[in-house]
Amino acid sequence: MPVARPEPQEPRVIAHLDLDCFYVQVEQRRNPALRGQPTAVVQYNDWKGGGLIAVSYEARKFGVKRSMRGDEAKHVCPGINLVQVPVSRDKADLNVYRSAGSEVVAILSTKGKCERASIDEVYLDLTDAAKEMLSESPPESSEFIFEEATKSNILDLTSDASDREENVKAWLCRADADYQDKLLACGAIIVAQLRVKVLEETQFTCSAGIAHNKMLAKLVSGMHKPAQQTVVPSSSVQDFLASLPVKKMKQLGGKLGSSLQDDLGVETVGDLLGFTEEKLQEYYGVNTGTWLWKTARGISGEEVEDRLLPKSHGCGKTFPGPKALKTNTAVKSWLDKLCEELSERIQSDLNCNKRVAQTLTLHARASKENECNSVKKFPSKSCPLRYGTGKIQEDAMKLFESGLHDFWGYRNTGWSITSLSVTASKIFDIPSGTNSILRYIKGPSSGASSTIVDPSSTPDLTPFVVHEEQCQPSSSIKEDCDNSSLAKQCGATEEKGVSKKLSKAQESGSILKFLSQSQSAFHEKRNFDGLICSNQGHESSSGASEAGQHGKTNINTAGDHSAGNTWMLNVEDIDPDVVGELPLEIQREIQGWIRPSKHASTKKRGSTISSYFSPSRR
DNA sequence: ACGGATTATACG
DNA sequence: TCGTATAAT
Numbered sequence: 001m002p003v004a005r006p007e008p009q010e011p012r013v014i015a016h017l018d019l020d021c022f023y024v025q026v027e028q029r030r031n032p033a034l035r036g037q038p039t040a041v042v043q044y045n046d047w048k049g050g051g052l053i054a055v056s057y058e059a060r061k062f063g064v065k066r067s068m069r070g071d072e073a074k075h076v077c078p079g080i081n082l083v084q085v086p087v088s089r090d091k092a093d094l095n096v097y098r099s100a101g102s103e104v105v106a107i108l109s110t111k112g113k114c115e116r117a118s119i120d121e122v123y124l125d126l127t128d129a130a131k132e133m134l135s136e137s138p139p140e141s142s143e144f145i146f147e148e149a150t151k152s153n154i155l156d157l158t159s160d161a162s163d164r165e166e167n168v169k170a171w172l173c174r175a176d177a178d179y180q181d182k183l184l185a186c187g188a189i190i191v192a193q194l195r196v197k198v199l200e201e202t203q204f205t206c207s208a209g210i211a212h213n214k215m216l217a218k219l220v221s222g223m224h225k226p227a228q229q230t231v232v233p234s235s236s237v238q239d240f241l242a243s244l245p246v247k248k249m250k251q252l253g254g255k256l257g258s259s260l261q262d263d264l265g266v267e268t269v270g271d272l273l274g275f276t277e278e279k280l281q282e283y284y285g286v287n288t289g290t291w292l293w294k295t296a297r298g299i300s301g302e303e304v305e306d307r308l309l310p311k312s313h314g315c316g317k318t319f320p321g322p323k324a325l326k327t328n329t330a331v332k333s334w335l336d337k338l339c340e341e342l343s344e345r346i347q348s349d350l351n352c353n354k355r356v357a358q359t360l361t362l363h364a365r366a367s368k369e370n371e372c373n374s375v376k377k378f379p380s381k382s383c384p385l386r387y388g389t390g391k392i393q394e395d396a397m398k399l400f401e402s403g404l405h406d407f408w409g410y411r412n413t414g415w416s417i418t419s420l421s422v423t424a425s426k427i428f429d430i431p432s433g434t435n436s437i438l439r440y441i442k443g444p445s446s447g448a449s450s451t452i453v454d455p456s457s458t459p460d461l462t463p464f465v466v467h468e469e470q471c472q473p474s475s476s477i478k479e480d481c482d483n484s485s486l487a488k489q490c491g492a493t494e495e496k497g498v499s500k501k502l503s504k505a506q507e508s509g510s511i512l513k514f515l516s517q518s519q520s521a522f523h524e525k526r527n528f529d530g531l532i533c534s535n536q537g538h539e540s541s542s543g544a545s546e547a548g549q550h551g552k553t554n555i556n557t558a559g560d561h562s563a564g565n566t567w568m569l570n571v572e573d574i575d576p577d578v579v580g581e582l583p584l585e586i587q588r589e590i591q592g593w594i595r596p597s598k599h600a601s602t603k604k605r606g607s608t609i610s611s612y613f614s615p616s617r618r
Numbered sequence: 619a620c621g622g623a624t625t626a627t628a629c630g
Numbered sequence: 631t632c633g634t635a636t637a638a639t
Contacts (some may be wrong), residue, residue: 001627001628001629001635001636001637002627002628002637003627003628018639022639043621043622043623044622050621051621051622052621053621053622053623053639066621066639067621068621069621085622085623091623092622092623094623094624117625117626117638118624118625118626118638118639119624119625119639120639121638121639250637250638251636251637251638252637253637253638254636254637254638255635255636255637256636256637285629287628287629288628310624310625310626311625311626312624312625312626313624313625314623314624314625315623315624316622316623316624317622317623318620318622318623320619320620320621320622321619321620322619324619359632361632361633365620367619377634379633379634380632380633380634381632381633382632382633418619418620419620419622421623421624423624423625
């Protein structure tokens with residue numbers, strides 16, 4: 001499964017940062033009384049004290065471990081504080097941790113390329129920053145070395161003595177070091193500064209690894225915890241890896257690592273050196289073979305991606321043992337909750353980050369009632385994602401039914417569902433440039449009276465028909481773009497004002513209208529899609545009066561032109577005949593959205609609009 | 619009958 | 631492309 005990537009020849013400076021027992025720190029910040037106390041974060045307190053998902057270092061001293069139950073933890077550490085994960089819609093709600101994680105990313109992304117690797121981990125490519133420091137204020141000629149940096153752990157540097165910090169300082173400042181080590185030293189200083197900054201601004205401590213590639217940085221970031229950093233000079237790599245148990249390497253913690261042990265007798269990474277690349281390829285295929293060969297030598301060309309946001313959003317829940325779901329209505333009820341949360345999260349992603357998700361996937365685990373415990377897997381199913389809670393719920397249920405159908409094959413014995421999850425993926429940025437056609441669509445803040453477009457240049461689009469119920473306004477965009485207030489703000493999501501305005505705009509003849517198909521056959525995969533609309537901040541209008549109309553608070557129709565309101569217009573289908581009547585420029589744009597689909601809907605042979613943000617087009 | 623809930627990636 | 635499997639946290 002792992003794949004080797006070509007090697008950059010220039011030396012890089014890569015850091016991996018990892019928040020220490022992150023969920024615990026988040027809870028400790030919320031309740032400072034927990035600081036310095038043995039503490040763990042637990043979810044679902046009802047059964048055996050719930051499961052631990054994060055454990056403070058004080059509690060670890062007592063032998064408390066992740067994957068213990070709350071009860072066991074209490075047993076080995078009677079004084080432990082157990083904090084529950086927030087629950088909403090009867091499931092764990094991780095949003096507080098997600099947004100706390102983004103706080104950290106926001107700080108770390110200021111220095112070089114930054115990749116959000118997980119909710120509490122980040123990779124940085126500090127090559128440029130390190131080079132800059134080396135040329136402008138090299139440590140060797142600097143009077144003062146940032147103190148936190150002198151607390152670094154340098155692999156290979158004997159570090160037990162009382163003069164440890166002096167040794168480290170000396171290493172960081174060595175004038176006779178090679179270029180690579182000098183870069184690493186700069187990297188270590190930069191990371192130390194960043195960690196202090198993170199602490200100051202978020203109160204979170206983190207640990208870090210600094211090396212020439214991701215693999216090594218990650219490998220050592222957890223070596224000295226908490227709140228410490230470790231540097232890997234290339235001269236130390238060989239010896240370090242030689243004695244390292246294979247299972248400690250990322251990607252070798254599972255079956256592949258076990259296979260190395262059991263089938264090849266490889267216990268340490270050093271043992272791997274006894275195999276030629278060809279031999280490893282014989283066992284594990286070309287890609288994995290090469291990857292293993294390079295890994296054994298500390299070689300990894302994997303780049304730090306420039307990505308601050310997750311690539312997908314998922315919500316799930318398990319229903320262990322007696323809690324397994326056995327009826328369609330139970331499934332529906334849970335699916336509805338999961339979809340509600342998912343809908344909120346993608347809506348927030350749209351508002352805050354101007355991103356749209358294209359695919360909805362449903363996963364489930366099921367077992368058959370009596371009879372031979374079939375090992376059959378419940379198939380995962382996916383379909384184009386339509387925005388709007390109701391639509392997501394509807395589609396998810398259809399996906400479930402379709403999966404269930406496959407699951408039984410021909411004979412329906414009873415089933416029970418032990419886990420359910422829905423995921424939104426294939427997320428793309430909304431192009432920020434001028435979105436020509438969108439100018440013909442009025443946003444929530446444009447009253448019918450204020451016209452965005454010049455009527456004379458506005459084509460007559462009357463043949464299109466807007467279906468109001470397809471209009472799905474976003475919730476307020478105002479703030480919340482740290483999603484700390486996500487749940488709160490996304491609660492007020494239904495808004496009638498928009499459809500009203502769309503109708504008004506429709507009357508005025510300055511709006512693009514779409515033809516809708518009947519809801520028919522889902523199985524034939526109607527190719528639905530949505531259109532993102534945004535009034536890029538021109539025109540100021542009558543917000544206050546509008547805001548009064550819909551009873552919900554929190555709806556932000558007016559103002560905030562800097563952000564621009566974003567909402568979703570769902571489109572079921574478009575009549576190709578009508579497209580032909582539009583101005584050529586618009587036609588071309590629309591053609592761009594259209595991509596052929598194997599499972600095109602029964603109607604109107606040919607294409608359906610699939611997505612405005614097709615990945616294939618720039 | 620899974621420590622949960624999320625995320626990511628390679629393979630076919 | 632979709633669905634599956636593996637892995638990490």
